[in-house]
Amino acid sequence: MTSATASRRRRRVSLQPFAAVAVTILLLGIPFAVVLLTASKNQAEALNPNLSLPTHWQLLQNFSTVLNEGRMVPAFFGSLLIMVPSVILVLVLGAMASWILARRKSRVVAFLYALGISGIVLPPAVVTIVLLLRQLGLAGTAIGMISVYTGMYLSTVIFFVTGFIRTIPPELEEAARMDGASPVGVFVRIILPLLSPTLATATILICLYIWNDVFYALFVIGGRLDTLPLNLYQVASSGLYLQNWHLIFAYIILMSLPLLITFVVLQRKIISGITSGAVK
Known part of the structure; x- marks a missing residue:
């Protein structure tokens, strides 16, 4: 050369x-x-x-017009009412399930892991979900929507967290058990603090999915509880937003700010979680 x-x-x-x-x-x-x-x-x-x-x-x-006339503030709290419990449930249940799946070795556990992450590639059946919620009396309620999001995005947490837990030396847990720690104590004191980068990654991804979702929210709670995407969808066809692209885009900017701030705050942990958990 x-x-x-x-x-x-x-x-x-x-x-x-x-x-x-x-x-x-x-x-x-x-x-x-x-x-x-x-x-x-x-x-x-x-x-x-x-x-x-x-x-x-x-x-x-335009920001002032959107906030005062677009019913954005109630929709913001509606989104928080749905998103915060959903994210907490998904993270807690997913982290606990991932700990068991990562530490147990058998064909049954391998099958359960494959089943657990299948939700990443298999789309939920919307009609079945709506019919089931109606049978349970949860259609059109915040609890029903939270349950749907929890089931939908549990696979994401299991996928990220299981790979990360497999990189944690089991000796840390054995030492804690020798000191008298219960299984819950081992998980809370040893495993959970080590999961912060991966959980930060999962948090921002799930928040992004839920915060911007209009499809499932429209079928489950549409017309009964306002979220930001639902509210934008509804008012974009009304007199205030009809052909008013300056107001629609102003709404989109305000709606995106909370997620942007969350990403800026957690960006280091997010990158660390992606590189250390999902690829292992």
């Missing part, structure tokens, strides 16, 4: 990160810019969303 060839190869390798960053900016930055610029325009300028700058910036005014 000549020195010129080696030099060209080194230049290509050194340029690859910059090319990846440039492609990422194009794929993510342009849509975000369209949303932000459109949310800053008036109704006439926002009829055709594009990258043109607004004549007069009115982003804060």
